[in-house]
Amino acid sequence: MTGNDILLWDETLFKDPSVLEPDYLPDYFPHRESQLNALKFALKPALRGMRPLNCLLVGPPGTGKTSAVMKIFREVEAHAPGVVTVKVNCQIDSTRFAVISRIYRKLFGISPPNSGVAFRKIFETVVNFLVSSEKVLIVALDDLNYLCYEGHANEVMYSLLRAHEQYPGAKIGVIGIVNDASDLYCLDSRVNSVFLPEDIPFPRYGSAEILDILKDRTKYGFYPKVISDELLELIVSYVERTGDLRVGIDLLKRSGFNAERRGSRTISSEDVEKAYEASKLLHLCRSISLLSDPEKRLLELIARKGEIQAGELYKAFRELTQLGYTRFYGIVNRLQVLNYIDADFTGKGQRGRTRIIKTKFEAEDVLNCLEK
Ligand SMILES: Nc1ncnc2c1ncn2[C@@H]1O[C@H](COP(=O)(O)OP(=O)(O)OP(=O)(O)O)[C@@H](O)[C@H]1O
Incomplete structure (x- = not known):
């Protein structure tokens, strides 16, 4: 190794670290x-002072749904002073009050009075402002499934989508963002009959697409020659397992840190492999965080046992949640479809075939994610 290969203590491999932030x-x-075109088309009426078309963005984690909305929102706000855009993270704001408070803050720059004020009052202030200022509101409900879990989806959607019936002149459009269309099982017919969204699918990226996107991040994030083309390919192969780009961006960042820690000017394959141990959890934890509470509890029971008979599992689940067999059976199937568990029949049971249920991931990783 020549002196030139060694990083001085105040030197860094990162040209612009912000490029590798989530x-x-x-x-x-x-x-x-x-x-992006479908989104633009749906929102275009808002630029002419009309109610936009509602949208539903559907796709697995890390396929660019949130970023696409944020890019379009930026553009809309820059060009259309008559349009207000608000992104709500429903994992954080999961009640009707929290959602309307988020909108209120965007419109007025301050929080609404939070003690003793009814939702209706704040909603009225918001809508009256929209009507009198002739502004169109576009609300993106990110991780909309959380409103379903908390039982607030219908009231939130109903208030926003039918506002114009009660307050003539109100123009509000809704963009829902979910991982899977089945996440919207909870919406009732009163909501569905007005939501009628434009469906915009976000499929998983293929390896050439992942490579293209990560190359661009590398170019702006690192100094030249910090990472070789071969190692970028290695990173792509890791990302391809889940299609979650977040894992790729995190891998680049952590690999860079690992190389810096060794005082090296270049990233090695060991730096990438070591980084993957942490980065892979990003996808698993994000996916697990999207599960409903009973789904998380069942997954935890399975992970704690490693492997368990269906009958035994049901007993433990019922004790823990008081939920019946139909729900249990539905959740087992969903966890199987989502690839968290194997639930195969053995044929070895005393009374015929028994289902043995086990996690497909390291139990420790699953439990770590569930603790977060
Ligand atoms: N086409 C793309 N070009 C560049 N970067 C992208 C692209 N798609 C996604 N990304 C990047 O990948 C990361 C994940 O994207 P994003 O958060 O938008 O995904 P998502 O589909 O909303 O995920 P989730 O469902 O988990 O919220 C972000 O850092 C984003 O910048």
């Missing part, structure tokens, strides 16, 4: 042209 909104946003 909330960074890149200029280069390829392979989502059709989705």
Whole structure:
């Protein structure tokens, strides 16, 4: 190793570390042209003072749904002073009051009075302001499934989508963001009859697309020659397992840290492999965080046992949640479809075939994610 290969203590491999942060909104946003166009088309009426079309963005984690909305929101706000856009993270704001408070803050720059004020009052203030200022409101409900889990989806959607019936002149459009269309099972017919969204699918990225996107991040995030093309390919192969781009961006960042820790000017394959141990959890934890409470509890029971008979599992689940067999059976099937568990029949049971249920991931990883 020549002296030149060694990083001085105040030197860094990162040209612009912000490019590798999870909330960074890149200029280069390829392979989502059709989705961006569909969004633009749906929101276009708002630019002319009309109610936009509602949208439903559906796709697995890390496929660019939130970023696509944020890019379009930025553009809309820059060009259309008559349009207000608000993104609500329903994992954080999961009640009707929390959602309307988020909107209120965006409109007025301050929090609404929070003690003793009814939702209706704040909603009225918001809608009256929209009507009198002739502004169109577009609300993106990210991780909309959380409103279903908490039992608030119908009232939130109903208030927003039918506001114009009670307050003539109100113009509100809703963009729902979910991982799977079945996440919206809870919406009732009163909501569905007005939601009628434009469906915009976000499929998983393929390896060439992942490579293209990560190359761009590398170019702006690192100094030249910090990472070789071969190692980028290695990172792509890791990302491809789940299609979650977040894992790729996190891998780049952690690999860079690992190389810096060794005082090296370049990233090695060991740096990447070591980084993957942590980065892979990002996808698993994000996916697990999207499960409903009973789904998480069942997964935890399975992970704690490693392997368990269906009958035994049901007993433990019923004790813990008081939920009946139909719910149990439905959740087992969903966890199986989502690839968290194997639930195969053995044929070895005393009374015929028995189902043995086990996690597909390291139990320790699953439990770590559930603790977060
Ligand atoms: N086409 C793209 N070009 C550049 N970067 C992208 C692209 N798609 C996604 N990303 C990046 O991948 C990361 C994950 O994207 P994003 O959060 O938008 O995904 P998501 O589909 O909303 O995920 P989740 O469902 O987990 O919220 C972000 O850092 C984003 O910048």
